[in-house]
Amino acid sequence: MTPDQSTPDAPEFTRLPDLASRALAGSVVYANDELFAERENLIKPGRAVFSAEDFGHKGKVYDGWETRRRREPGHDYAVVRLGVPGVVRGVVVDTSWFKGNYPPHASVEATGVEGYPSPDELQSADWVTLVPTSEVAGDVDNLFPVEDDRRFTHVRLSIYPDGGVARFRVHGEPMPDPRLLTGTVDLAAAEHGADVVDCSNMFYSSPSQILQPGRARIMGDGWENARRRDDANDYVLVRLAARGAVRRVEVDTSYFVGNAPGWVSLRGIDATSAALEDESAWTELVARTRVQPDTRHFYRVREPAAFTHIRLDVYPDGGLARLRVHGEIAPDSLTDATVRWLDSLPEQHALAVLTADGDLARDEAEKLVAGRPWGSADAVPADVLRALLGG
Numbered sequence: 001m002t003p004d005q006s007t008p009d010a011p012e013f014t015r016l017p018d019l020a021s022r023a024l025a026g027s028v029v030y031a032n033d034e035l036f037a038e039r040e041n042l043i044k045p046g047r048a049v050f051s052a053e054d055f056g057h058k059g060k061v062y063d064g065w066e067t068r069r070r071r072e073p074g075h076d077y078a079v080v081r082l083g084v085p086g087v088v089r090g091v092v093v094d095t096s097w098f099k100g101n102y103p104p105h106a107s108v109e110a111t112g113v114e115g116y117p118s119p120d121e122l123q124s125a126d127w128v129t130l131v132p133t134s135e136v137a138g139d140v141d142n143l144f145p146v147e148d149d150r151r152f153t154h155v156r157l158s159i160y161p162d163g164g165v166a167r168f169r170v171h172g173e174p175m176p177d178p179r180l181l182t183g184t185v186d187l188a189a190a191e192h193g194a195d196v197v198d199c200s201n202m203f204y205s206s207p208s209q210i211l212q213p214g215r216a217r218i219m220g221d222g223w224e225n226a227r228r229r230d231d232a233n234d235y236v237l238v239r240l241a242a243r244g245a246v247r248r249v250e251v252d253t254s255y256f257v258g259n260a261p262g263w264v265s266l267r268g269i270d271a272t273s274a275a276l277e278d279e280s281a282w283t284e285l286v287a288r289t290r291v292q293p294d295t296r297h298f299y300r301v302r303e304p305a306a307f308t309h310i311r312l313d314v315y316p317d318g319g320l321a322r323l324r325v326h327g328e329i330a331p332d333s334l335t336d337a338t339v340r341w342l343d344s345l346p347e348q349h350a351l352a353v354l355t356a357d358g359d360l361a362r363d364e365a366e367k368l369v370a371g372r373p374w375g376s377a378d379a380v381p382a383d384v385l386r387a388l389l390g391g
Contacts, residue, residue: 011143013090013171017190020155020170021045023212024083024191028065029154030119031078036066037164039078042157048166050097062097066164076103077158079122084174084191085112085153087344088130092169093142093157102138103159107131110152112346114353122154126348133160151175151344176241178338179357179388181329184247188310188325189213192241197309200234201225204319207236210252216321219255224319235313240325243272243333245304246285250324251297251312260293261318268307276309283307288315306330335377338388342380343373358384 020026023045031039041048041064048063067076088110095102108131117125131144136159157168174193181192188194190211199207203226209216210223225234246268253260266286274281286299310325329337342350347369354365374380 011090011145013145014092014143014169016089016171017084017174017195017208018169019082019084019086019088019172019174020080020168021083025213026083027081029079029081029122031065031067031076033067033076033162034065035068037062037064039065041065042078042165042168043080044167048094048096062164062166064096064098064164064166066098066101067159067162070162075158075160076162077156078168079119079154079156080168080170081154082152082170084176085151086172086174087149087151088146088155088170088172090143090145090171091131091155092167092171093136093144093165094167094169095136095138095140095142095164096166097139098164098166099138101164103136103161103163103165105133105160106136106142106165107133107158107160108144108146109156109158110148111154111156112150112152112349113154114349114356125154126346127156128346130155133158146172149344150346151341152346153349175341175344178334178341179390181242181334181337182390184326184328185241186324187240187242187244187246187327187329188238188323189241194241195239196236197239198237199223200232200236201317210236210320210323211238212322216252216254219259219319219321222254222256222319222321224256224259225314225317228317233313233315234317235311236323237276238310238312238323238325240308240310242329242337243270243306243308244327244329245306246301246310246325246327247304248298248300248326249286250322250326251291251299251320252322252324253291253293253295253297253319254321255294256319256321257293259319261291261314261316261320263288263315264291264297265289265313265315266299267311267313268305269309269311270306271308282311285310288313334389335385338385339374339377339380343375353388354384357388359387360384
């Protein structure tokens, strides 16, 4: 399991979202063997658990992925479709509870592809190495930083020659497909690239959970702070996925029955023209208002304006299940995001996008891709951007 993100010695990359997590709709699409323990366990949220009494007809039951003992040459591997494609900054091969049956070595590869390929089609994709074959220890978090600025959609964990892995974490920076971000979107969604950049208190659970997709299932799926014994209040500061005009917000206290806030307020700021510390630059979106326990609250923003950050204050304390901030990404921000996205795509993925959706012939696309990184919309034909963004 990834080290506690609150510990000072935790690697910086572990503070980034786990792009492979089932909580972000990741999936283990294939494993060549999973006789002892199923592959889906690799991306489950939370730490692996262990019971000394838990045995099945195939042997000890493990909360992880475990293959049979190899009696022939080769190695085992699992392919993960990232729930949120992005730039990988580090991976964790967690062998918790695997003490005499962990793999002595592992490697990690990645690929970026268009669409929704099958496991068979992924076999012929262009895979690049993120982590070369490296030593792995048992019953521990094996942490590997990654230095590659390309955007990937799938990763492949290989273990040598066999064994068990409890969890596989792929930490990185989400980079959503800008073709899917036109119109009204949730600017505060983690899957769109939003992130929590500051929080007053995260005693019981992480504030990043309020940006997760879907509805909370239990109170533990949200953000809960400690009880306040002073005159201040708690808050969370969210960097939006992109600069955009906020139309409406949702503050969801589902499952917080006796520990919801009494009141909430929301403010926004455009950090491209003002410092976050400048209190005068913040604009009120929702005035301090009473909220109810275990309830979804919806608020309309009467005068939409472009913001990069949202601050949610809860009074005096209390927990939230989800925060949604619906609006439209500013046109210039969406164009810039599209250029960054195109710059980060692996070559074959970029060519597939430009020929299928950019209305370019293959030779035109190859010539354009050869000029990357572009860094600016001026380097990309306007017709291509219009074709990609439907405008």
